[in-house]
Amino acid sequence: MGTIKDRYAIVGVGESERSRKSGTTPLHLALDAAHAAIKDAGLKPTDIDGFMNYNEGDSCTSHQLATYLGVRPKYVKDIQGGGASTEMLIADAVALIEAGQLNTVLIYRSMNGSSGTRVGRGYDPDMLQGALSGGSFVIPYGSASPSQWFGMYATRHMHETGITKEHLGHVCLSFYEHAQRNPKAFLHGKPLTMENYLATPDISSPFNIHDSCLELDEGNAIIVTSAEKAKDCTSKPVYIMGMAARQCHPHAHYWNDIDQVASDYVAEELYENAGVTPDDIDVASIYDCFSWVVMRQLEAYGFAKRGEVGDFVAEGNLKIGGKLPTNTAGGMLSEGYTHGMNNAIEIVRQLRHDYEGTDRQVEDCKIGICTGWAGPDIAGAMILRN
Amino acid sequence: MTQATTAYQKPIPLKDIDNAPYWDAADQHQLALQKCDDCHAYSQPPGPTCAKCGSGNVSWEQLGDDIKATVYSYVVSYRPFLPGFQDELPTIIALAQLDNVPEVKIMGNILNCQEKDLEIGMPIQMTWVDITEDRALLQWIPVTN
Numbered sequence A: 001m002g003t004i005k006d007r008y009a010i011v012g013v014g015e016s017e018r019s020r021k022s023g024t025t026p027l028h029l030a031l032d033a034a035h036a037a038i039k040d041a042g043l044k045p046t047d048i049d050g051f052m053n054y055n056e057g058d059s060c061t062s063h064q065l066a067t068y069l070g071v072r073p074k075y076v077k078d079i080q081g082g083g084a085s086t087e088m089l090i091a092d093a094v095a096l097i098e099a100g101q102l103n104t105v106l107i108y109r110s111m112n113g114s115s116g117t118r119v120g121r122g123y124d125p126d127m128l129q130g131a132l133s134g135g136s137f138v139i140p141y142g143s144a145s146p147s148q149w150f151g152m153y154a155t156r157h158m159h160e161t162g163i164t165k166e167h168l169g170h171v172c173l174s175f176y177e178h179a180q181r182n183p184k185a186f187l188h189g190k191p192l193t194m195e196n197y198l199a200t201p202d203i204s205s206p207f208n209i210h211d212s213c214l215e216l217d218e219g220n221a222i223i224v225t226s227a228e229k230a231k232d233c234t235s236k237p238v239y240i241m242g243m244a245a246r247q248c249h250p251h252a253h254y255w256n257d258i259d260q261v262a263s264d265y266v267a268e269e270l271y272e273n274a275g276v277t278p279d280d281i282d283v284a285s286i287y288d289c290f291s292w293v294v295m296r297q298l299e300a301y302g303f304a305k306r307g308e309v310g311d312f313v314a315e316g317n318l319k320i321g322g323k324l325p326t327n328t329a330g331g332m333l334s335e336g337y338t339h340g341m342n343n344a345i346e347i348v349r350q351l352r353h354d355y356e357g358t359d360r361q362v363e364d365c366k367i368g369i370c371t372g373w374a375g376p377d378i379a380g381a382m383i384l385r386n
Numbered sequence B: 001m002t003q004a005t006t007a008y009q010k011p012i013p014l015k016d017i018d019n020a021p022y023w024d025a026a027d028q029h030q031l032a033l034q035k036c037d038d039c040h041a042y043s044q045p046p047g048p049t050c051a052k053c054g055s056g057n058v059s060w061e062q063l064g065d066d067i068k069a070t071v072y073s074y075v076v077s078y079r080p081f082l083p084g085f086q087d088e089l090p091t092i093i094a095l096a097q098l099d100n101v102p103e104v105k106i107m108g109n110i111l112n113c114q115e116k117d118l119e120i121g122m123p124i125q126m127t128w129v130d131i132t133e134d135r136a137l138l139q140w141i142p143v144t145n
Helices: A026-041 A062-068 A085-098 A125-131 A146-161 A165-179 A194-199 A263-274 A291-300 A309-314 A341-352 B020-027
Strands: A008-015 A050-055 A075-080 A104-112 A202-204 A217-226 A238-248 A283-285 A367-373 A378-385 B031-036 B058-064 B068-077 B091-098 B105-109 B123-130 B136-142
Touching: A008 A026, A008 A085, A008 A341, A026 A062, A026 A104, A026 A217, A050 A062, A050 A085, A062 A075, A075 A085, A085 A104, A085 A217, A085 A238, A085 A341, A085 A367, A085 A378, A104 A341, A146 A202, A146 A291, A146 B068, A146 B091, A165 A194, A165 A291, A165 A309, A202 B068, A217 A341, A238 A263, A238 A341, A263 A291, A263 A367, A263 A378, A283 A341, A291 A309, A291 A367, A341 A367, A341 A378, B020 B031, B020 B058, B020 B136, B091 B123, B105 B136
Parallel strands: A050 A075, A050 A104, A283 A367
Antiparallel strands: A008 A217, A008 A238, A104 A217, A238 A378, A367 A378, B031 B058, B068 B091, B068 B123, B091 B105, B123 B136
């Protein structure tokens, strides 16, 4: 996909209110997010001819959303997916626009992630034994929550690299600090100290509640179009320099190989497509379903060498003012959680310099990275510029 | 260690067309592993074909009942995410690397283990817990000298 460099852009972003109990349906939340993104782009709903979403059986369909926007679209697509799906669907949208099938695509993720289906509570055991590859070798042992699955990877990686619980705490503290600058962050007004972090009991080692993403009711939307069509929008376009949309972990049975993650494979292709190196990145959104997942990706995407990631975060490099300001709205640990899309929205806003004149703006940032992680086996990422 | 329980609440491993030989062996307190006749790689968990080379020429190797391993990684779980675990918290869930076949790792709980004694690399031994009249579950216990 190297040939797409700078020829496609994100021209609109928007979100609904976020809460623990929306009192409404994912369709309403999706409509709120879509209206906000369309307004942000300066478009009319009928300018959108493609609608896409990812869900885990917990959302409305693209067809429903288009219907209630008063649009008869050319194309709708609903995929089963979690983290990394934002990047995958943006890649699909670019491919369809490139093929001349569509002009402008709205991608959304809407969920009652707190009051409805809640991932962190674990999944139905009988469903999982059949659906998860090798499920019957995992579920009978009580392992049914992402905190337990990723914890197994984290414990081994921390053992090998010397990353400590306190290092994980620095990831949390950095993002919580950003949330204190973002009035719309769910944990705005709830700062975190290392003392409090370390005193909080684990849910599944090595993770406590602060290491885990918030589960909220929320809808997000992003609009993608060609650089040519972006000129018709009132927003400042953020151009896609490169993407690496999907890579599977080399093993079908990932419980037998917890040392590799898909991000290791995505990184090389991503930088090659975008024509930049990690040193060129000014601002980052790193998928943060758990604090450790950020650490492992910082290593995979070349921001710190293996064995040095702990020091990198302890030095404050993830904070605004650090070497790699990351998850500057608070991330999924403290702003909100839509399986990654809220982090993608934030990177767009940073690159547009929407926060100019405030302490939230990463000064003079030009190039940003946004990564997704759908478990160790699937990853996606994109590099954007203003 | 064998204990019969009358009302087992936890999920019972589902046997299917691909994994039945593994769980049938477990029910007899034995370990069986799937192996590829072409590339000679083990497949754990087992599948319809070899996950390393795609060959359909797979067979089962019997490894007996004296299985030693070390802890490759682990999670200590303080909340029950599945039925039946609420009475046995915290639950230790570990990935065991087999001594004789180090390329194979098998998940299980470590029973009779204090959290403070748990560490990566610690020696453990396979055991079987009878969970119903005709089913048994592979588990692990610390090796004691």
